[in-house]
Amino acid sequence: MARIRLEDVGFTYPGADAATLAPLAMDISHGEAFSLLGASGAGKTTLLNLLSGILQPTQGRIYFDDVDVTGLPGRERHLAQVFQFPVLYQSMTVGENLAFPLTTRGSNRRRADIDARVKAVAEELNIEGILNRPANGISLFEKQLVAIGRALVRADVSMVLLDEPLTAVEPSVKWRLRQTLKQAQKDLGVTMVYVTHDQTEALTFAERVAVLADGDILQTGSPEDVYRNPAHEFVGHFLGSPGMNFLPVAELPETLQQNVRRQGDPERLGFRPESAKLTAAGTFDLTGVVRSRRVLGTQQGDVISMYGLQCGAHSVFVRSSAAQAVGDSVSIDLRHWVGFRDGIRVGRHGAE
């Protein structure tokens, strides 16, 4: 286990005009569940490869526990990786796969120690029953579990990199794998870096999330914080489904506009679909006309719907238990909002 620190790490592919990764800093604490979230092309894979030693940064240094590992090849960084699809040694049994990282590097571990460690990891992941099965004779779900097990088996591993590990797994068992992974992370206290483009996975897995776009980290914080108080318009837009609503401050009603301007004079106002309250037309912050309604389900007996609203020239989404029909005029009461100027958060407001 280690603390992972990146100082001014940047990467430019040879011959490329622009940097794939802007010089960025990152600090992952010892034993933390950390998530790197970004759309494809954001530089996730490049950052991952820099961490695992496939690529060398063109600038900056990488430290594992204050040891400079920048120039070290992957095998000397003592890390483990779980890939998008299960990578197993297909000619070995499940047990041999789990034991393999313990038998390499001229290690002189005792057979009994290896067996004990394999057994412990297998128990953690609930795969004791298949230890003697050939690795190519188990289900995809089990294969990925074994691959995770192989990453966890070495007690001296500095961190475990997870590269979209749920991609190949069927949706029906994704949550189980995620649960197991999260549990193992907690039980073993391993530093884990989970790279994904799936916000649900990132936000549910991690203690802290870093949102990556265009080769730069836009925001790092707790899932809650990143979701509620995006530091950047992109983060607000990228997280959530649908993402944050944005309205130009200049087009807001006078009272609201004055309130908003007091918080750092933003150009644009962003609010989450669930941080607004719908009521029949009244004197609240914003007014709009219902354009669409999609019932999401019920919550404590209330029917929750996603409303598409027309607010002046803009359309916004509001999640609400109010019962409004298409064509109704409604008022929108903003409970929580974030103000942006030039895409950067300058102010925010709201309880909850």
Add this chain to the structure above:
Amino acid sequence: MAQNKVKDNRAWIGVLPVLLIVAFSGVIPLMTVVNYSVQDILDFNTRFFVGLEWYRETLADPRFVDAFLRQIGFSAAVLLVEIPLGIVIARGMPTDGLRASLLLVLLATPLLIPWNVVGTIWQIYARPDIGLLGVALNELGIAFNYTSEPLHAWLTLLAMDIWHWTSLVALLAFAGLTSVPAACYQAAELDGASKWQVFRFVELPRLKGVLVIAVLLRLMDSFMIYTEPFVLTGGGPGNTTTFLSQYLATMAVGQFDLGPAAAFSVIYFLFILLFSWLFYTSVMRNEDES
């Protein structure tokens, strides 16, 4: 019911072309040979049924046994060199870029040369009086003469076959290697696997399929080799490089001993079949166990 039956029968017409093709290309020629192998044919009108006489005679024929052992030795030597060498070449190949393309073309070149031309090339190349290789070896103080020294004849034959066919193994192995996902190498690297372990546990299991094909192709081909030794050594010196097919050709079209030659052919055919089957099933059984 009745209607179904009629339909079923008519469906057989669809199979007829395949039946005809298989019959004329495989079954009938083979059965003709089997038919010959149980008869003593003096001329086309005078033939006697002799049962398994020719089989007994062939198997007891020391020249057959010798040629058979030579054949096994040759195939074994060829496989032992070509398969590992092909893998080594494939692993050393660059995976993309101009260099890879050039190397692939270069590798494929020996495969495009007609077999008797290959024989002729090596026949001239190894000649101790005018051949580049032969003269060079003699200049180095090695009294090399493949026309008089059985060992030299063998080495020349092996060198020729390796030159001709290692490319095939290399190309197959190369194709197999390109299908190994990069993540597998990366995982092995992070697991701290040695170079040998990477080959043994990452590459070899994924090469198995193509290597089985490579071994089968080289086994069958080398077991039936005819043209190249015929051109290069003509089976000599003495009978030291006379392989099965050459001995068979002498019997069948040289002496017109149709009966014994037919029995010989059937035995020959069954051996190739047996070897291929043994190899394939043993490899595939291991597959299930592992």
